[in-house]
Amino acid sequence: MSQIRAHFKLQLESFALDATFSAPAAGVTALFGPSGSGKTTLLRCIAGLERAAGSLQVDGETWQDENTFVATHKRPLGYVFQEASLFPHLSVRANLEYGFRRIAPTERKVRPDQVVEWLGLSRLIERNDPAQLSGGERQRVAIGRALLTSPRILLMDEPLSALDTASKQDILPYLERLHRELKMPVLYVSHALDEVARLGDHLVLLEQGRVIASGALHETLARLDLPTAHFDDAGAVIEATVAQQDEKYQLTRVDFAGGHLWVGKLGQPSGTRVRARVLARDVSIATQAPQGSSINNILNARIEEIRDEGADKVIVRMMVGESHVLLSRITRRSCDMLCLTVGMDVYAQVKSVALMS
Amino acid sequence: MNPIDPSDLQAVWLTLKLASVTTFLLLLIATPLAWWLAHSRKWYKGLVSALVALPLVLPPTVLGFYLLLLMGPHGVVGELTSALNLGRLPFTFTGLVIGSVLFSMPFAVQPIQNAFEAIGKRPLEVAATLRAGMWDRFISVALPLARPGFFTAIILAFAHTVGEFGVVLMLGGNIPGETRVLSVAIYSHVEAMEYGAAHWLAGGMVLFSFIVLLALYFAGGKSWRVAR
Numbered sequence: 404m405s406q407i408r409a410h411f412k413l414q415l416e417s418f419a420l421d422a423t424f425s426a427p428a429a430g431v432t433a434l435f436g437p438s439g440s441g442k443t444t445l446l447r448c449i450a451g452l453e454r455a456a457g458s459l460q461v462d463g464e465t466w467q468d469e470n471t472f473v474a475t476h477k478r479p480l481g482y483v484f485q486e487a488s489l490f491p492h493l494s495v496r497a498n499l500e501y502g503f504r505r506i507a508p509t510e511r512k513v514r515p516d517q518v519v520e521w522l523g524l525s526r527l528i529e530r531n532d533p534a535q536l537s538g539g540e541r542q543r544v545a546i547g548r549a550l551l552t553s554p555r556i557l558l559m560d561e562p563l564s565a566l567d568t569a570s571k572q573d574i575l576p577y578l579e580r581l582h583r584e585l586k587m588p589v590l591y592v593s594h595a596l597d598e599v600a601r602l603g604d605h606l607v608l609l610e611q612g613r614v615i616a617s618g619a620l621h622e623t624l625a626r627l628d629l630p631t632a633h634f635d636d637a638g639a640v641i642e643a644t645v646a647q648q649d650e651k652y653q654l655t656r657v658d659f660a661g662g663h664l665w666v667g668k669l670g671q672p673s674g675t676r677v678r679a680r681v682l683a684r685d686v687s688i689a690t691q692a693p694q695g696s697s698i699n700n701i702l703n704a705r706i707e708e709i710r711d712e713g714a715d716k717v718i719v720r721m722m723v724g725e726s727h728v729l730l731s732r733i734t735r736r737s738c739d740m741l742c743l744t745v746g747m748d749v750y751a752q753v754k755s756v757a758l759m760s
Numbered sequence: 761m762n763p764i765d766p767s768d769l770q771a772v773w774l775t776l777k778l779a780s781v782t783t784f785l786l787l788l789i790a791t792p793l794a795w796w797l798a799h800s801r802k803w804y805k806g807l808v809s810a811l812v813a814l815p816l817v818l819p820p821t822v823l824g825f826y827l828l829l830l831m832g833p834h835g836v837v838g839e840l841t842s843a844l845n846l847g848r849l850p851f852t853f854t855g856l857v858i859g860s861v862l863f864s865m866p867f868a869v870q871p872i873q874n875a876f877e878a879i880g881k882r883p884l885e886v887a888a889t890l891r892a893g894m895w896d897r898f899i900s901v902a903l904p905l906a907r908p909g910f911f912t913a914i915i916l917a918f919a920h921t922v923g924e925f926g927v928v929l930m931l932g933g934n935i936p937g938e939t940r941v942l943s944v945a946i947y948s949h950v951e952a953m954e955y956g957a958a959h960w961l962a963g964g965m966v967l968f969s970f971i972v973l974l975a976l977y978f979a980g981g982k983s984w985r986v987a988r
Contacts, residue, residue: 452885475888476896482889488882492904501900502890552891 405462407432407556407588411448413455420444420455420612426605428462428556431582431589433599433620435631436609442592443485445609446560449590450482451475462555462588479510481549481557486565487541489533495544496528502552512553513585521584522547522577539570543577550585557589563598578602579759596631600624600640600680601759606631625728627710627720632730637718638682639728645675654699657758661724665699666756678759683718683730685754690741692750700753704729706745709738719743721751729753768961770937771945778853778941779921782860783868786917787910789861790868795902797869798876813870815863824930827859831931851933856941859927867916875909876902912976919972923965 405428413420420441426432434442447453451466452475459467461480466473481502489498500515519525522543533541542562549557562578563571575598582589582602593599599606599620606623608616608631616629621640624631631637643657643664655669657677664679671677693701704721707728712718717738719731729751743749797809815823830837831849841849849855879902887897903910925943932939934948942961949958 450889452888474893475885476891476893480889482886484882484886486882488886490883490886490901490905492907501887501892505891505896548890 405429406460407449407462407590408460409445409449409457410459411445411455411457413444413448413453413457415444418444418612420448422609422612422614424607424614424617426590426607426617428588429586430604431591431602432605432607433603434590434592434607434609435596435599435603436594438594439611440609441612442594442609443560444612446558446590446592450480450558451478452482479552479555481552481554483542483546483549483557483559483562485561487533487538487545489536489541489544489548491532491534493533495524495530495533495536498533498544499524499528499548499551502548506552510553513550515551518547518550521550521581537570538566539573542566542570542574546577546581550581550587554587557587558592559589560592561594562591564593564595575601596634596636597680600638601678621728625720625730627708627718627730632683632710632718632720633712635684636682637730637732638680638685639730641679641681641727641729643677643679645669645671645673645677647673659724659727661722661727662702664702664753664756666758669758680757680759681729681753682755682757683732685756686729686731687752687754688719688721688731688733688737688741688743689750689752690743690747693752696752698752698754700756702729702751702753704749704751706743706747706749708745709743711735721749723751765957767936767940768945768957771940771942771961772964774853774937774940775922775942778856778860779918781857782864782921783914783918785857785861786864786868787914790865790872790913790917794869794872795876795898797873813866816866820863820924820926821930823863824859824927827855827862827927827931831855831858850931851935851939853938856928856932856939859931860921860924863924863927864917864920867920868913871909871912871916872906873909875906875912878909879905915972915976919969923969 406425407428408425410423411420418441422441422445434445436442444453448455449459451473457467465471466478490501493501499518503511503515519528524543524547527536527540527544530536533544536544546562563574566574579602591602603620606618606620607614608623608629616623616626623629625639626632641659643659645655646658646663647656648668653668654665656663656665657679669677702723704723706719706721708720710718712732715735716732717735719733721729721731723729731751797805828850829835832838833848838848841847849858883901883905884897887901892900923943928939928941928944934940934944942965946958946961
């Protein structure tokens with residue numbers, strides 16, 4: 404399978420980057436870490452906007468090594484900056500087509516009308532002054548502009564972070580749709596765990612300029628040795644399929660290997676893949692089948708690992724079926740009283756599930 | 761009495777010619793210089809900035825004096841032009857152009873430099889990720905975004921050259937059709953007690969300068985609103 408392989412070393416005044424990772428050149432790879440961890444610098448190195456020592460191969464092509472440094476404008480990439488950065492002297496249409504006009508006609512795999520449709524730009528494209536667009540609209544135009552260069556890889560640097568919550572909610576469905584419909588690998592920088600859990604397939608975790616973990620998203624988010632498992636909104640991601648609608652109670656059953664979950668009614672037809680996020684703080688553990696519980700979702704699980712979290716809490720990793728993981732954050736007192744140990748079969752009670760597409 | 765005699769018209773024409781040539785040359789020189797000053801991090805950038813700004817603080821006569829020495833028969837430039845069979849530069853139109861270019865340099869460089877600096881790196885980086893090469897980025901992004909700065913530079917350089925007196929007098933003297941520009945013509949009229957003719961030219965200068973400044977203020981309001 405084609406891969407992105409990167410190794411960069413860069414010494415700046417206040418910050419050192421020394422990052423090595425490889426990721427599949429398919430799906431969304433999230434570069435995740437706290438502010439100042441070097442995510443953006445790493446992305447800029449990949450784009451050639453920052454010149455670091457190191458090497459970079461994308462999809463079998465060398466963009467940088469000891470003897471090579473392909474200039475940014477010669478790399479077949481798309482880049483979406485934190486701020487939309489539309490050209491103020493160009494109309495919305497001229498902004499969209501800026502890159503499109505600069506690639507050879509034979510390389511134009513993405514067409515303007517497709518982008519207009521995907522990103523809902525039909526009402527915006529005739530506007531002359533991009534400064535009059537809202538933040539979310541501007542960012543959609545910027546994404547379209549990058550896509551129209553038919554890039555082999557799309558780099559996105561916290562494209563939602565400069566937007567308010569409403570604009571964010573407005574733009575996320577577009578991103579998910581792009582992700583599903585365009586088979587274009589994406590490197591997505593973010594410091595918001597919910598965004599990463601929602602959009603990512605692969606996760607590269609950064610801390611102080613170093614890569615501390617890299618792997619499939621659901622596996623990496625479930626690793627208790629990483630800081631992500633100890634965030635307040637830590638949790639597991641489960642890929643499931645819409646299976647059954649309950650009209651009476653307005654619920655939908657989504658199935659995955661090893662169990663099912665009842666969630667608030669979904670519009671999608673049976674067979675649609677959905678991604679569910681179950682936060683560790685929303686999962687409690689019982690050693691016997693709960694009787695008379697109001698909780699809809701009780702799953703058979705086996706404890707895989709228990710780790711202390713501060714003085715009063717523990718976080719528990721459980722397997723549901725062969726391949727799905729759940730995290731549960733409970734008090735240390737409960738853990739001791741239930742005598743939870745690794746290998747034990749338990750019941751995981753899921754209080755709430757967030758459906759993400 | 762005919763208010764404007766042919767020699768005065770000649771002076772007006774010569775002044776406009778000098779200002780046009782000077783402005784054109786200044787754009788050619790100031791644009792790359794301003795770009796370099798806006799983007800360079802070399803230690804000697806401050807040195808170059810100071811040299812460019814020097815005519816702002818120097819009396820024009822000082823600049824004219826040293827240029828006269830340089831271009832004169834014993835000056836480095838003078839010896840060079842003699843060796844190349846180009847003759848002497850002082851008291852010629854070419855000499856005036858050289859003096860004017862140096863004297864008006866800061867008025868052209870600084871607005872353009874400010875405009876380039878205000879653009880910042882981001883639009884150019886965006887253009888690079890959209891497949892634009894270096895020249896393409898300069899022409900399709902930097903130049904149009906810096907347009908207000910160029911407009912200011914053109915007007916200031918042109919107007920400043922029209923109004924210059926000290927350098928011309930030191931370097932060019934008062935040769936009709938060759939170096940006798942407006943400001944010198946006014947001076948000569950006043951010396952000769954021809955106040956009527958001086959009025960026509962001086963009044964015209966006042967009007968011209970006012971219109972230029974007016975245009976500048978209106979153009980200043982029209983700069984790009986930069987969208988984030």
